[in-house]
Amino acid sequence: MLNSNDGQITWSVPVGGLTGAPDHLWFRLPEEHAPLVTDRADPAVIGLLIPAMHAAEPMHVSGPVTDELAHNLTHGYQHILETVIRGLRRVNVDATNTTPGGEPARGVGTGFSAGVDSYAVLAEHFFQPVPQDLRVTHLTFFNVGSHTSGERGRSVFRSHRDRLVPVAQEIGLPFIPVDSNLDDFYGFTNFQQTNGPRNLSAASLLQAGLGRYYLAGSVSFPNITVRRLHDTAFSEPISMPLLATRQFRPISHGDQYTRVEKTLMVADIPVARTSLNVCTNPLPDGGNCSHCPKCARTELTLEISNRLEEFRVVFDIAAYRKSRTSFMDWVVTQRSSVLAGEIREQARRAGFRLPPAPVALTRRGVTTGRRKALSLLRRARRRLSR
Incomplete structure (x- = not known):
């Protein structure tokens, strides 16, 4: 069902059988983007599959569903979800109105948050020469749960959206913000x-205009796996092809690069030097705090490559300097972190001197004072690993 009101269009479908969940799933976006919106039920099938598997309830879909999608959700995709996410059980997907995928639209979309991963997609598929069919034509920004839930999350989504609009204008690509209540089904x-x-549920909503969609990956190929983990990103390069149809092809991008490599790709994009946003603890105006783990990780990567000064507009370098030592202590001591290992390797290659591992972490039989230091450092490591 598609409704229009106050310059916005709302795509919605009725939902039943999920205890405590809304009776409708909806997506809302500016009316100017109506030609991109699909008339198929694919967005609902992708978005509500995990809630159905958690409830162990079969999915009965009365609207039109792309036949390849309906088949692959049962033959492969659910097996991966069941392995990765605790508490899910495979369910029957009863789609009585399946239809072949149409010709793919020429549009190419990708999510845009002005972070390292999203800018890395643009570095390869917009700012550099690339075959026309692979060139990004639209930027998207979805509210599907990353901005906390309910009205507070919607307020954060709108605030971030408003900050990204002028950046998209500077890049020169259409910007499509999509609000939704999908998070209300994932309690x-x-x-x-x-x-x-x-x-990908929200991305498939736009398949009438976007035939290809790059989902920015955050895990490099050596760490791709299908096993019980806290994040589907580790398995998406394997599972995502099972959501592809003739009409809509989602692609995991960036898994071939390390985080360090992506950051340095982004450093070559002029607009990123004034808009990059990586913070987990943003300032009241939405800017980078410059001392949280993600800020410090990005800043140290840039510093090692002598690029940090170029990002003075988006980072408070004085604030970074105050937390720099403790973050470098984490980098040299966190041997189980892939991201810390990447920075250590970058520093080694660049001849950048990191501090030696603190004595408290390298000796046994430490004194009480050193035990206290060890405890504090371990606490800092856990905070930085989040």
């Missing part, structure tokens, strides 16, 4: 655990 889990399927 049993968190966004990180289910972020891929949620984003």
Whole structure:
């Protein structure tokens, strides 16, 4: 069902059988983007599959569903979800009105948050020469749970949206913000655990105009796996092809690069130097705090490559300097972190001197004072690992 009101269009479908969930799933976006919106039920099938598997309830779909999608959700995709996410059980997908995928639209979309991953997609598929069929034509920004839930999340979504509009204008691409109530169906889990399927649900809504969609990956190929984990990103390069149809092809992008490599790709994009946003603890105006783990990780990567000064507009370098030592202590001591290992390797290659591992972490039989230091450092490591 598609309704129009106050310059916005709302795509919605009735939902039943999920205890405590809304009776409708809806997506809302500016009316100017109406030609991109599908008349198929694919967005609902992708978005509500995990809630159905959690409830162990079969899906009965009365609207038109792309036949390839209906088949692959049962033959492969649910097996991966069941392995990765605790508490899910495979369910029957009863789609009585299946239809072949049409010709793919020429549009190419990608999510845009002005973070490292999303800018890395543009570095390869917009700012550099690329075959026309692979060139990004539209930027999207979805509210599917990453901005916290309910009205507070909707307020954060609108604030971030408003900050991104002028950036998209500077880049020169259409910007499509899509609000939704999808998160209201996921009260049993968190966004990180289910972020891929949620984003692809919203992306498939636009398949009437976008035939190809790049979902920015955050895990490099050596770490791709299908096993019980806290984030579907680790398995998406394997599972995502099972959501592809003749008409709509989602693609995981960036898994071939390390986080360090992506950051340095982004450093070559002029607009990123004034708009990059990586913060987990943003300032009241939405800017980078410059000392949270993600800010510090990005800043140290840039510093090692002598690029940090170029990002003075988006980072408070004085604030970074105050937390720099403790973050470098985390980098040299966190041997189980892939991201810390990447920075250590970058520093080694660049001849950048990191501090030696603190004595408290390298000796046994430490004194009481050193035990206290060890405890504090371990606490800092856990905070930085989040």
